[in-house]
Amino acid sequence: METIAVRKTDWILPIILISYFMxxxxxxxxxxxxxxxxxxLNLNAIQLTWVSNAYALTFGGLLLFxxxxxxxxxxxxxxxxxxxxxxxxxxxxGTATSATHIIVARFFQGVGSAILAPSTLALILDNYKDKSRVKxxxxxxxxxxxxxxxxxxxGGFFASVFSWRDGFFINIPIAILLILATLKFIGASQKVKAKMDIIGSLLSILGMSALIYGISAENFQVPIIIGAIMVLGIFILVERKISTxxxxxxxFHDKRHSGAYLARFLFTGASxxxxxxxxxxxxxxxxxxxLVTGFAFFPLTIAVFIFSYQTARLTEKYGNTKVLITGLAISIVxxxxxxxxxxxxxxFIGIAIPMIVIGIGQGLTLSPLTSLGVVDTTEGEAGSASGLVNTIHQMGGSVGLALITALASxxxxxxxxxxxxxxxxxxxxxIALVVTLVVIYPVDSKSN
Structure with missing residues (x-):
């Protein structure tokens, strides 16, 4: 029985990582x-922007739910x-024939991602403990x-060699294999005995979606963003009153969580x-x-992978916060x-060499940020904490990109x-490094 359990556990992580990768x-x-x-598809600039925004809108808006x-x-x-x-x-x-078709399809695809993404991290918390969880x-x-x-x-490979459509079609057979593997190797998790917070869900979806839309909107941007912030404020008030x-x-009572969320928001905005x-x-x-542009990112990709793989050993020896501080400092360099x-x-001099350094920094940063965002959460909080980590990741990227490109316009x-x-x-x-030093480090150093 023990051999079977280990074998099943060995399959769980590849299933989770491949799905998150997609x-x-x-x-x-x-x-x-x-x-x-x-x-x-004869898209104009605004329609092309919405090919990305439509996915981000539903993905970011539904993550908490x-x-x-x-x-x-x-x-x-x-x-x-x-x-x-x-x-x-x-x-x-992949079968889109018009602007409306592809934008609606990307909306729908974002819904699937928002439901899927939090479960990936939560399943890790369910199935791995101690050192295996760190790895x-x-x-x-x-x-x-x-x-x-x-x-x-x-993206560059499919657009240059085959068709951009193939980059989406390839998801379908992979998804079918992942579903079959999930049914075979991942057991059903315990359910929390609680009712879904319908009002909170609606407010979070409305607030998050409006905020993402407002960031990229060309008209009425300020009123939309203000309205989104007001809705999210009401959402927080509702969450304080409701029992589930x-x-x-x-x-947020644990400063390691709140500090990690803020640092992740800033880090993904820059990244x-x-x-x-x-x-x-x-x-x-x-x-x-x-195609060449895609391959030009290989120095960063390889560095991220190599040093991300080393973080389990490094965090075990030095702790999450020290590795995080090192990663952020290297990223800044x-x-x-x-x-x-x-x-x-x-x-090679102006892009590739700095890319290697950035990749090392990113590799040392993302894993500690993820760990600190879910550390010491209960089984009933795992899904919510995972959804929050993914929401912060998505929102940080959207807000950071919009803010920086607007200031540089x-x-x-x-x-x-x-x-x-x-x-x-x-x-x-x-700023992310300062947050880590001031908010996270004092608390994490005492707990270790």
Whole structure:
């Protein structure tokens, strides 16, 4: 019996990581394939933006609901449901024939991702303990970094060699295999005896979706954002009163949690901006094709994977916070080197070398941030905490990218704009480091 249990556990992590990888992949795969998508479907600039925004809108808006649903209805059941919706959405995206078709399909695909994503981390918390949990979360963090950058590679590959549609069609057979593997190897999790917080769910979906929409809106941006903040404020008030909240506010009582959420928000804001603006510079300034642009991210991808894999050993020896501080400091150095070395003449000196340093920093940062966001949570809080981690990740990227690109909009010239955006990203990372030193470190050092 023991051998079977170990064998099943060994299969659980690959199932979780591959499914999480697919979600992240489809969040960035459109970046390098966007030119071909626009040409094929005759999309204007606004419609092309909504190919990304539609996915982000439902993904970010429904994450809190998806996390709590896993607690109440069972994480395996919710995981499979999310996978089914995601696969159907991928089919609709791949068969899109118009702007409306692909935007609606991306909305639907985002719903599947929002239901699926929180269950991935929660299933790790259910099935792994102690050292094996640390290693599993380290690989989960590696997937978060590698998935986004490989999405750029695959987006360019499919757009250049085959069709951008194949990048979405490939999700379908993978999803079917993952569902079958889930039914065989992942057992049903215990359900929390609680009712779904319907009012809180509706308020969170409305508030989060409005905030993401407001960030990218061209008209009435300020009123929409103010309205979204007001709705989220009401959501917090409701959560304080209700007996079975969508998000247990007790999660924020632990400063390791609240500090990790804020640091992750800032870190992903800087990272998403880098992943978004660097492919543009490589194509517009260096003249790289979409395929070459994707491969140009390999230095970062390889560094992230190698050092993410080392974080389990490092955190066991030094603790999550010290590794996190080191990762953020190295990331800051990498971003600063991008500005210092990048004169626009050499990819290898100005982009590739800083990418390696950035990749090392990201590899050492994501896993500790994930661990600190769910540390010491109860079984009934695991889904909510996982949903919150994924929500912060998504919201941080959307807000950071919108803010930095808006502030850089007055700069003329591709290279000058890029440098300004990277400088702003560096400043955000410095703030994340300060949050870690001031909020997380004092508490975490006492608990160890």
């Amino acid at each position: 979600i992240l992949l489809d969040n960035s795969i459109v970046f390098t394939g966007s030119v071909r998508i626009a040409a094929d 998806g996390g709590r649903a896993g607690d109440i209805f069972g994480r395996r059941r919710v995981f499979i449901l999310g996978m089914v919706i995601f696969a159907i959405g991928s089919l609709f995206v 599993a979360i380290a690989l989960y963090g590696a997937t978060a970094g590698v998935g986004a950058s490989i999405g750029l590679v695959l 909240p969508l998000i247990p506010l007790s999660l 998403f901006t880098y992943w978004f603006v660097t492919p543009q510079l490589l194509q517009t300034h260096f003249g790289f094709s979409p 990498g971003y600063a080197l991008t500005v210092i070395l990048n004169t626009g003449e050499s990819y 007055h700069i003329s010239g591709n290279l000058a704009t890029y440098h300004f955006e990277v400088i702003l990203s560096t400043i955000i990372l410095v």
